[in-house]
Amino acid sequence: MEILAFGVTADEAPLLERAFAGQHEVRCLGVFLSEDTAPIAAGYEVVSSSVNADLSGRVLRTLAAGGTKMIAQRSTGFNNIDLDVAKSLGMTVSRVSYYSPYAVAEFAWTLAMAVNRRIVRASNRTRDFDFRLNGLLGRDMHGRTAGVLGTGKIGEAFTRIAHGFGMNLLGWDVAENPRCLELGMKYVDKEALLASADLVSLHVPLMDATHHIIDSAALKSMKDDAILVNSSRGGLVDTEALVAELRAGRFTGVGLDVYEAEAGVFFLDKSLEAVPDDTLARLITFPNVVVTSHQAYYTHDAVGQIIEATVRNVADYLAGHRSENTLT
Known part of the structure; x- marks a missing residue:
């Protein structure tokens, strides 16, 4: 056959x-x-x-x-x-x-550190032989708080890496993962997690109950200098609301491997075309945002x-x- x-x-x-x-x-x-x-x-x-x-x-x-x-x-x-x-x-x-849950979890951390330490900006500069440090100031992850929305296999793998950094661990899920509890994770409601976390990473499936789980209200409840990472499904984040918060100068960084309107764009070469999606075009222009093409599993x-x-x-x-x- x-x-x-x-x-x-x-x-x-x-x-x-x-x-x-x-x-x-x-x-x-x-x-x-x-x-x-x-x-x-x-x-x-x-x-x-x-x-x-x-x-x-x-x-x-x-x-x-x-x-x-x-x-x-x-x-x-x-x-x-x-x-x-x-x-x-x-x-x-x-x-x-x-x-492999490690593929996605490790890539989520790659995005987190890329925006935290301004890796893309630094790389672009050095290609032009510009070796200044201005604008590249990052933060230690050690001692800060990681908030993990969804603590299944991928969320657990992400949590283990956060534990290795020496971070405080907050989790949110419909059921507590005993292996995450052993690492010192404290389960709290979503609102408390978003308000307290320095780094928020999304690892929940996309369904009616989780669509736009990170909406305008959720984004406004996060710390102004927080880092947001989504390597799960684009529909978890209200992208227009995210753009509005970024325009207001909020967040240390945002790492997105997925986008809610990615179908017909991601995995394709659009470099010679005008991008009709104004939201995606605007999102990519922010210097504190890194967008990749749904490659976390790859x-x-x-x-x-x-x-x-x-x-x-x-x-x-x-x-x-x-x-x-x-x-x-």
């Missing part, structure tokens, strides 16, 4: 082909699955999608009409998939429920685990088995 994989990067393609070798052929496409590209999948029983794919009802119906019966999404999040429509069409949908370890899980998901579908990765 030949599998059609959408949204495959140049780094990922040989790994996918190698993982399926001897079992199935894989046709790798760089384009993302969307309403415009869904007709390409006609005749493919199994389609693999990436995190920014559009799997709305209309796209799913197009896939089903073309003969697609199984979608293997190569990501943990599945808020982009209309599962009710998939179920009504009799389609099997799977995701990757687990991959390590050999994590991508390898994602692909291994995708291979298992396809095998389970063909064998008629369900697993913890099966959504419908």
Whole structure:
């Protein structure tokens, strides 16, 4: 059988082909699955999608009409998939429920330290042989307070790094993580965490209850010199409200690996185009903001685990088995 994989990067393609070798052929496409590209999948029983794919009802119906019966999404999040429509069409949908939490946690810390120590500004200066220190003053993390919203596997890994820095630890989640408690984390309500933390890092999934969990009121409750990091899902932050606070001169730094309107922009080369998204364009201009292109997961370890899980998901579908990765 030949599998059609959408949204495959140049780094990922040989790994996918190698993982399926001897079992199935894989046709790798760089384009993302969307309403415009869904007709390409006609005749493919199994389609693999990436995190920014559009799997709305209309796209799913197009896939089903073309003969697609199984979608293997190569990501943990599945808020982009209309599962009710998939179920009504009799389609099997799977995701990757687990991959290296260290990849995302370490990258979140990379963003935090990049904005704290002005690494991007310093690097740009030295490329022009400007070695002044003006404007590069950072802060020790030791002794300051880290607030972790979401203390699952990734949040726990982030907390362990914060503990290594010698930080005070505040957590917020629907359930306390005993391993975080062992590190000295104190669980408080969201409002208390935001008001007290010098560094706030988001590690909760995107759902109705967490959409814009960092809204205008939440941002105003944070310290003026706080650092905010989001390496989870863009929709957790009200970006327009964030821009308003940044324009008012607030926050030491903001590190964003995700953006709520990133679909159709992230993972693509837009360098020769006018950017129609005024909010994103404004966000990138702030000197205390670092925006990256949803790359926190992008390590050999994590991508390898994602692909291994995708291979298992396809095998389970063909064998008629369900697993913890099966959504419908």
